[in-house]
Amino acid sequence: MSLLQISDPDISKKDLVKFVVGIDLGTTNSLIATIAETLLFFEDQKSPMIPSIININNKGEISVGQKAVNASNKSENYNISSIKRIMGLSAADIEDKLKNFPYELDVSNEKLPLIKVGNNKLSAIDISSKILSHLKDLAEKKENKRLDGAVITVPAYFNDLQRQATKNAAKLSGINILRLLNEPTAAAIAYGLESKSTGTFVVYDFGGGTFDVSVLTLEKGIFKVLSTDGDTCLGGDDIDDIICNWIKDNYTSLHKTNYLSLKKIACQLKEQLSYDDIAEVTVDTTVISLNVDKFNNLVNKIIDRTLDITKNAIKESHQRISNIKDIILVGGSTRIRCIKSKLKTEFKCSILNDIDPDKVVAHGAAIQANILSGNCKEDILLLDVLPLSLGIETYGGLSEKIIHRNTPIPINAKKTFTTFKDGQSKLLVHVIQGEREMVEHCSSLGEFILNDIPSMVSGVPRIVVEFQVDADGILSVTATENISGVSSSIEVKPSYGLSDSEITKMIEASNSSAKGDVFLRKLNESKVEGERVIYALEQALDRDGNDLLNATELNLITAALNDLKNNISLKDPEKINKLIIKLETVSEFYVERRMNRSIKSMIAGKGIDDIL
């Protein structure tokens, strides 16, 4: 007979509340927010807008955020900003997409270019992880609690590599990622829950470095994205660049001013023009003056491009413009005044911007983090889509699409391949992402080598490759050979992004000054995971353990459960991990039974509408 378990009355409900945050990892500024009773933004020197900047001094010491901005006045220091623009990009991509890229690169690893600063070499993942660590520190210090998890936002139009890079940066900073959330979707959650409105909306998200647009419907807590489009290299930065060039052309005395100083002036002019008709900035003795008409003229081309992208997203959503209820404005760049008037003329609908466009994304992410952690029972569901088609290279360098863009995710698709030569034991599958016909115009996600194909006559093997995209929009690939009905797993070696062992190496390298840190981190990760699995299974057993399991089965699971519980406070991550796997394995059949039961009860007509 199993003993009754009664919870400790001293552990109040408050201790069960997880400390989770929403993070908007932006090009120019980042924000971190949490929802306890109310929404709270963590601040860096009294500002919730935390500059996405790192500074390296001549001793190689790194500062982040406001401190980095303050330190940047010293001429011997290096500043790195706008790193989000190169997340997940190869050296060739950077050269191709970013004409004004201001940093020197080490391209010895083509897939992971490093920025050279003095004696330091840092990847975009390293730099982003430093920003994330800084955000995490600010939150943990303020609350005096360990962070349990975070929802991190990414541009909806980020491809697989850019998403992977963001996830890796979070791993490197020791943040437990609950979910990657698309920025426009996050904004929609913040608006949707505030206003409780229903209908079809367009989210126009124009940030520091990226432009995103999503068309979505909102109904009874379900946020369904219909289509998404964008440009991950189009933002406030590009507007600053145009103004920089204009300054150089019109003020000869500023010819020799360095790029970052010019950019600062451009930014000041742009921001003044959000409120005034004329902006002036004085540098030494020169007064730089820009009026709103000239400014509108300069940025016209960029704004028109965002309108074209918006039109295309609406077209892809199969909605009529007249069906659109509101356009939600997100991102600092939407403060440019002509955007509002242009959107109104073009789409003839009202503009929603009552939530601060800089804060709305982190706000939505904080809501989602709170829901995913189980802190609140708010019933919302996000149905997002794949932003860019996934395909494989076929003969002649052409792309064959396997999963089309704007398909709801998660999604999987299977594709069967065969061999070209007798006895061929390897097959190379090149996976790409993008809309263009030619492989060279799409992003290469990498090549997978299928090894150990059994020796057969050409064309006989049937190798089924399965592409699985998860809710974060990230792809994984598995393959099986199943001629004559026998399935055998085939090893898939990804050659893109970073492998788990590379990440571990990076974590170890970043903590090399304190070796004990690496161990503590592993231990902490194992404990958190162990506690999660214990909690999940106890909840499940409490609900239907007696219905679905006989005494022997129940004992089997309880024994493994108790084994893990008794050992979770040991300082032995390896052992904890082993016990987690053991518990997960012995309870697999039970989990499947539970899932099958909920499917049955749904399809039996309890929830679902029956055929009339």
Add this chain to the structure above:
Amino acid sequence: MDIFKKNYFDLFRLRIDTKIDPDRLEKNYKLLQEQFHPDKYASATNHEKRIALQISSFVNDGYRTLSDLPERINYILKINNFEKDESITLKDEDFLHEQIEYSEFLIDIENKTNKEISKKHIKNSDKMINLLAVLDKAFVGNNFEEMWKCLSKLRFYLKHGKKLSEAMGDI
């Protein structure tokens, strides 16, 4: 898992047919995702997460397939074990002439007036309506060969209808 053995029409409680009730599909789709979307399993065991991911993907694929007319017809053929090599083309002379006529029209589309394009578009829509009637009849009579022929034509008319709409500049 039992759910993966279901065909998509059963999954969404719809009658197997070329026409479906989109509201019912939408409603049942959302009910299924509310139950099985991975976000609902954020604090579950890893195995539960894996299954949720598979079911949610399966539901999404079903939704995608049944929402789209040609995909839906193709799926009906598939569940009736009628599969044809995609490289086989239709041997229908009238249709071949039509295809040539369309491509000639589209090559020269910049020199066409809005009225001409609109006329062509209406003609295209009429063809599609007639085709759908033939298709339904074939479906009722279990004539899968005929359904397959209709499907090839349908894809053609849909593709050209889209091109003509784009040329007229409407969204």
